[in-house]
Amino acid sequence: MDWTEDLNAAQLEAVEATEGPVLVLAGPGSGKTRVLTCRVAFLVGERGVAPWHILAVTFTNKAAREMRGRLELLLGEQLQRLTLGTFHATCARILRGEAEHTPFSRDYVIYDSSDQLAAVAQAVAELNLDEKRYQPQALRAVISRAKNELIGPDEYRPQTYWEEVASRVYARYQDILRVNDALDFDDLLMATVQLFRHNEGMLARYQQRYQYILVDEWQDTNVAQYELVKLLGARHRNVFVVGDPDQSIYRFRGADYRNVHRFEDDYPEARVILLERNYRSTQTVLDVANAIISPSPNRHPKVLYTQEEAGAPIVVQELYDEDEEASFVVEEIAQLVARGYNPGECAVMYRTNAQSRALEDAFIRRGLPYHLVGATRFYARREIKDLLAYLRIIHNPYDGLSLERVMNVPPRGIGPRTRHELDEWRLAEGLATYDAVQLLRENDFEAPLSGRSRKVLADLGALWGELVNARSMLPLPRLLDLVMERTDYEAHIRDGTEEGEERWANVMELRAVAHAHGDLPPEEGLSSFLEKVALVSDVDDLQEQADVPTLLTLHMAKGLEFQAVFMVGMEEGLLPHSRSLEDPEQLEEERRLCYVGITRAKERLYLLYTFRRAFFGDSGSDVRLPSRFLSEIPPELIEGREKELAHAPADREARRYRLQTQWAQEAEEPVMAQFSVGDRVRHPAFGSGIVMDSRVSSGDEEVVVAFEEVGIKRLLVSLAKLEFRH
DNA sequence: GTGGCCCCTGTTTTT
């Protein structure tokens, strides 16, 4: 096997420079994933390095999975002894393996951000603080920032009175996690660093093991991650990092692109390799990208270029509002598809998840499928969190937060009063909830509880005890079924509403995920499943080959590429986001976010903005200004009549007037409803159905049809080819 | 005491 095949000189250099520290500055589309993969293959296949000695860190689980797949293809063997994963997954595994050296058990639970919030709220309540003044959200952010900078509760030095309170909340929060045998995302990193700092022998063992370290997306590492790499690589110094400061977009999460320069300080002997040649986009797209990023101050100048053709000009277009913007996107995709584009090669990107709604509506109205990444994340859905909480309290009965969540779900008569009684008693006795409710099952056991409370709690104890007993007997899917059966969860969730059906479908999907998790022995299956679902991100679930357009945030788009990219909401206040306007550093990050979006496009790029946009519901509709970034694009790269408009602010008033009146006229045009309730109709794709509702709005007729085959759909008569069935 | 209903508020980005 020839590893050097198809690599350019710079890529080859990066692959073969195996000894000593290497910093690769890789522009978008410059083949860095290939370089990483080839380098591992080269180490194993050419240099004879055992996979056991390699640690490769990627940004998402999906990237790790893909890399492993490619390596197995290249090397033709299983690479089970290779450590390959995200920082968080890698740390989670180390901590589990070294649990006896930590304050946690092997079965510790991983808290996600909503769990964190609940724990912060609990800390605030326990300290009798006012939630208005000390908002759990803000406190969580402060705690998270501290942890990302490796500042524990004892080292935290408050500068203000508010921070003084925050430090107390931090300490209390950390105690709560300890009692619940839980770690949050940030703890996974911080605890691992602390583990190594306090156990020299163990650190030496890991240093000896990880002789070659590779890290992707280096510009998005935080202090904790930087420190971890520094510790592990200190002995062999074969640290290979790939990054692009221009694509640093996770500052809010503690990431610091200055880690790129810091690397050069810490490893003065480092070789620096620049990858500028782009293999993804047309020169036009790259010119736009260069124009957007070059005003950014303090950057290492780096100019993207390609040897491919210039390509089509980009489209910059103003639409009336978010609905029209969405319809434009859908229509344009339909036309691209008609011209031979694969729908799966089109993506719509936006700054905030809330923007997906108008887009979804447009796709639904047009009767076209789409794939939404994120939004209400699958694992953040209530029904999913409920069932996972049951699995967690089975796995680890001391996870109090998960218990809190499902103690009364489905409702079983355990309200605040009963809880209070229980807590008064069990805390006085020093009992964990699990042990307390087990005691209540014994008839002759004396406890200061009202009869009613005692009964419902004993019932809970019986249920919980049964489930915990089943833990070691039943494989994961059957355990999940038992939870649903014993809690009568289906009846709880499936309330006859459409939403209930949707939730039930999610439950079925979770069940499928559990089934697909593998035939591990009962307890191991449960444990690895819980770890996996705690650490997956939504991009991870993205099935690329799915033949439909993808809707996703700009953040989630990092690392992906599409033939055609639509960036919607290119407006002041959205991109750059209003929350970033005061801080120049944050504003620069918005610029980079814009750059990331643009450089996802291979051939076609659409930058869209609206004249007005509704925010929550209808309550706030706001006149918009085009994004400042648009004015930095050289006009010759832009197609069509909008190119002058985007550059002539004086013209904007006239254009507004035109758009507004045009819209108003269209809206006033009387449209007669063609269909009425009860009509039998046929749709080319959905088959036959019956009209359930019809109304005229926005100059079109909107009908709701119950189809025999595919259920209820909402359609626009002007778009859907509906005909009467006789 | 509990559970359902209504009103209020408030939108960045996520491992």
Place this chain on the structure above:
DNA sequence: CAGGGGCCAC
């Protein structure tokens, strides 16, 4: 529009 908190009827 949606999640959370407060209020009122069982």
